Amino acid sequence: MLKELWNDAEGGFHPASAPDFLPPAALREVQLRRLRAVVRRAYDHVELFRARMDERGLTPEDIRTLDDIARLPFTVKTDLRDTYPFGLFASPMSDVVRLHASSGTTGKPIVVAYTREDVEVWSEVMARTFACCGMHRGDLLQNAFGYGLFTGGLGAHYGAEALGATVIPISGGNTDRQITLLRDFGVSALCCTPSYFTHMVERAGELGVDLRALPLRIGVFGAEPWTDAMRAHIESAAGIKAYDIYGLSEITGPGVASECAAQDGLHFFEDHFYPEIIDPDTGEVLPEGAEGELVLTTLSKKAMPMIRYRTRDITSFITEPCACGRTIRRMRRIGRRSDDMFIIRGVNVFPSQVEAALLAVEGTLPHYQIILTRNHGLDQMTVEVEVTPEVFSDRIGALEDIRRRLAQAIEQILGIRVDLRLVEPRTIERSQGKAKRVIDRRQDS
Amino acid sequence: MKLQQLSLFLENRPGRLGAPLEAIAAGGINILTLSLADTAQFGILRLIVRDWEKAKRILEEAGWIVNLTEVVAVDLLDRPGGLAAALKILEGANLNIEYMYAFSLRRDDKAILIFRFEDPDRAVQVLLDHGLEVVDADELMRHVPE
Structure with missing residues (x-):
């Protein structure tokens, strides 16, 4: 049964997947042991964490059971920004072998660090991710996640190598070449953002390449939210199984949770990342199965342990056992967040970043709105900015100039192209409560 | 010697031009002339009233x-080369024209053109020095219907 589900040509599981099947009691034991160690490590080496523990009159010895985790202080994204760049490191730089970075809330990136052991754990959880998606030694993986500061590319690369698959490190972009290699190499698995793959499917059609006729059978997609409707489209258009994976740089990058053959929720690799679901307003841990904000604790991270990191992603645990036989817990696919961050082309964007750019150019903050659309599978970000008396001129050139400067300021902070439109005063809807800054129309198409 | 021109920002989509024109019409204001500059995204409506x-x-x-x-x-002679001669003078004085458009009104054998200069005062001086007729706002208003 399992063999069939996993489509393992060698007739067995990769040994790295063993923890996925631990009896719950044994798993809890591993988690508690690691939790106590990581709390101790963070307390001894991370000033911010120690100060917060001291404030609460807590010591690492107070963590005696897994439930005691609820007594620990949360870590939030701004903590990473406030301690930029290296303030949350628990290892000396001589033990850090890798740094990655992602966008922050005010243009400052968020820096994450890995010791050699952290890279090994990351490789292991990514190997387990690929195994979860039915890959094995002998598979050819085209890794179209971006290589570089973004954790997606290198995370997938190391994981696929650890699994024993053959990696094609093509990185993102250059769609025609992606399709050529897909066809010529007989690629069997591919990973990238779901929106980029939708674009690839469309381009393949234009080039007259029938993806369904190729050996490609597995798509591993993550780094942005996508719907079941998109999955159905991708699977039928490309003749593959499409799997959702989850991760975030602050915790490790990709490799925190993954779908399995059942495609019914994502399994947490919870021997390394301990998940909780809390009420985003009160911070209380919610009963099993209730919907709330996902909070993660890195149980084995050395260079940069994260204790109760608030992901702002809204989900719930699935309480029923999974058909695949894994004992590690599952969450429902993430559809929304508890803050106003959105993800476009794998880049985390906060409206406050756009505001900072508009403010820098205009001096005062104009009324603006961000509109997200999906065109031929590619996400597009439009920023509408109301014209103010300060910037308005009777000369077209002056307005074109302000438009270009606004667009450039935003692009410089976010690193992605935006379509900037000047609109008439009072055309952007004002609401009594919170202004609706982001309109996401990507689900409509 | 100069005229006051009103400019409005408009999005380049159907129906946008009508609203401001209706608003000033309701106020009993007649438009003496106008020009519309546009890009794919937006336009600027310029009015003389x-x-x-x-x-x-x-x-x-x-x-x-x-x-x-x-x-x-x-005021320019309404015959071939009338505008070209004026432009030559402006060019010779190194005066930059931001934009220009024709006035809807013509008198006798003259046509009136509206110029937007970076430096309108110097432009007026140059034009007068070269014997061209710069139309005074009050005088212009006398010639247009109420």
């Missing part, structure tokens, strides 16, 4: 952003 202060107030009260610019009205 008799009572520009009232028109500006009406438009601003209706929520428009109105820009006030000084422009120069020049």
